[in-house]
Amino acid sequence: MKPHNYTRFVFALILVLAFSSIHAQITLTQNIGKTTGASSSSCENGISYGRAFVLQDFGVTENDQFILDSVEIAFRQWYGQDTFGMLRINVYEIDEDFPNSFDATKLIGSSQDVSLSEIPTPFTKPTPIQTLRINFDAPIVIPSVIERVFVEVASPVREGHFLYAASTKGETDPAYFKDCNTLEYTTATSHHGISSSYYLKAFGTPNRISDYRxxxxxxxxxxxxxxxxxxxxxxxxxxxxxxxxxxxxxxxxxxxxxxxxxxxxxxxxxxxxxxxxxxxxxxxxxxxxxADSIAVYPVDDLFAFETTSDTGTSYTFDTSLVESTILGGQNGLVISYFDEKGNPLPSRMSNLDIGKETITARVARPKDPSCYKEVAFNLIVQSPSLALSSQETVGLRR
Known part of the structure; x- marks a missing residue:
């Protein structure tokens, strides 16, 4: 194979595999092993049983619609009646509290009505187990917002007994049966003679709609x-x-x-x-x-005495003396100090300009220092002989 043809072949293969991966069919099932015996799953009111599925367990993500196009069941038909029954597949949205929270108004969609074929005669009792694949005339589209569904096998009319649902040898989750008296769904194992592993498989394709965020x-x-x-x-x-x-x-x-x-x-x-x-x-x-808004509170001009006479500098100003004023009772915040050029200042600082320096206090949360609020104040250093009696000296420690 020529190199350029090989490259084309690999590229085409990647496209085919990618397309197949996106549109690969998914089977919803909890059955393990081959079909075995069958037990009654219908009442005088008609048949009602099914399986619950968490779509994410089968690879259907929150960004996918699930296009359900067919269901497969196994059963034995009832004998000794003139009617051979009719089936309909219903799909409902359910939540974590199913079956207690089952709500028939949350129907997503239904298949067409399907008539069971007549059992060829003569036959021996019990009737043979049949497997039926019901291909929907119109697929049932399960929206991406739905996480859990219940796939129900039901009778569209009240035809009485006509079907024994077949089961498999094992399962990964319980099946559900509609109680003949209360007409409410319950776990199949809670009824004598009702199989806990109804055979039911649902087939569909995920449709990625978008990775919205x-x-x-x-x-x-x-x-x-x-x-x-x-x-x-x-x-x-x-x-x-x-x-x-x-x-x-x-x-x-x-x-x-x-x-x-x-x-x-x-x-x-x-x-x-x-x-x-x-x-x-x-x-x-x-x-x-x-987080609650950070507030900063103003600080009046602060006055301090020179540490060394005629220098205009005080080395004894301690920022802890103004923190309570800046925070106003807020907790869990940190304060950083900066000079007029944005350079960080120590907690004990000196006045670097003759007479006055504007200091900026930046208030932030320890885990989010990039979000802050600021307040500026002046630090004015004077000779003790020039200090006015109305000016409160702060930070001076002798």
């Missing part, structure tokens, strides 16, 4: 911050929730680039619910730690 710029020591989103050119609308209910009406925004003033220091969960220009829905969150 929340960016923010904190206004340093203040309580305000500005926000934006990556890939903002793909966004049609966005609704922000700043996790700050004390801000009342200001807790939300529909601006693409909002600013928010937090009501107090603390840790907040920021949520952006996005509708893309392709009408896809994405919900993303981030956390932001906000």
């Amino acid at each position: 929340i960016n923010y710029i904190s206004a340093c020591s203040d309580l305000s911050a500005s926000f934006d989103l990556t890939d903002s050119h793909q966004i049609a609308t966005v609704v922000w929730d700043f996790g700050d209910p004390a801000a009342e009406a200001n807790n939300s925004s529909t601006d693409l680039y909002p600013n928010h003033e937090f009501s107090a220091g603390g840790t907040y969960t920021i949520t952006a619910k996005i509708t893309t220009k392709a009408w896809r829905e994405v919900s993303i969150t981030t956390t932001l730690s906000v």
Whole structure:
């Protein structure tokens, strides 16, 4: 193979592998081993059983839609009836408290109704185990904001007993069965004669919609911050929730680039619910730690006596004497001092200019020294003979 042709081949192979990786089919299943016996999973009200899946456990990320296109089940048909039954696959959004929190109004989508074929006669009892792959006429699109789903096998009409759900030899999570009396879902093992490992596999493809992320710029020591989103050119609308209910009406925004003033220091969960220009829905969150605003308080001009006569210099000024005034009772802050040229000064400093020097006190948090507030004051050094009685000398230690 010529070198340039080999390069083309490798490049083409990389493209094929990348495309296959992005669009590879995923199987949702908790079954282990081959199908085995079957037990009743239907009532006079019709059949209702299924499996719960955490999508992330199967490689579906928070940035992926999941396009569910088929489900496979195994069962034995009921014998001795004229009807051979009809099935429908329903997919619901659920939460961590399932099955207690099951809500039928959170239906994401359903398959078409599927009629079971007539069992060829003659047959022996029990009827043979059948495997049925139900390919959806229209795929069920599970939005990226959904983390957990329940895939239900149900009867669209109340046809009574017609199906024994087959199980497998093992499983990684319990199956669920709708109680015939309460019509509420419960773990299948809690019912006598009900298998705990219903055979059910769901097939689909993840569709990466975008790696949206929340960016923010904190206004340093203040309580305000500005926000934006990556890939903002793909966004049609966005609704922000700043996790700050004390801000009342200001807790939300529909601006693409909002600013928010937090009501107090603390840790907040920021949520952006996005509708893309392709009408896809994405919900993303981030956390932001906000500190209370730093305040600095003014310091009057300070006067000190010369350490050595006629030098205009005092080497005995101690900054700890003004810290309580600058902080005004705030705790957990550090103060640094700088001269007029921005050079750092020691905690005990001398006046370097004849008569007066302007000193800047910078107040910051130890873990975030880049965010600070400043206040300036003058240090005036005089000869003891020139000091006015109304001027309070500070920092002089003899």
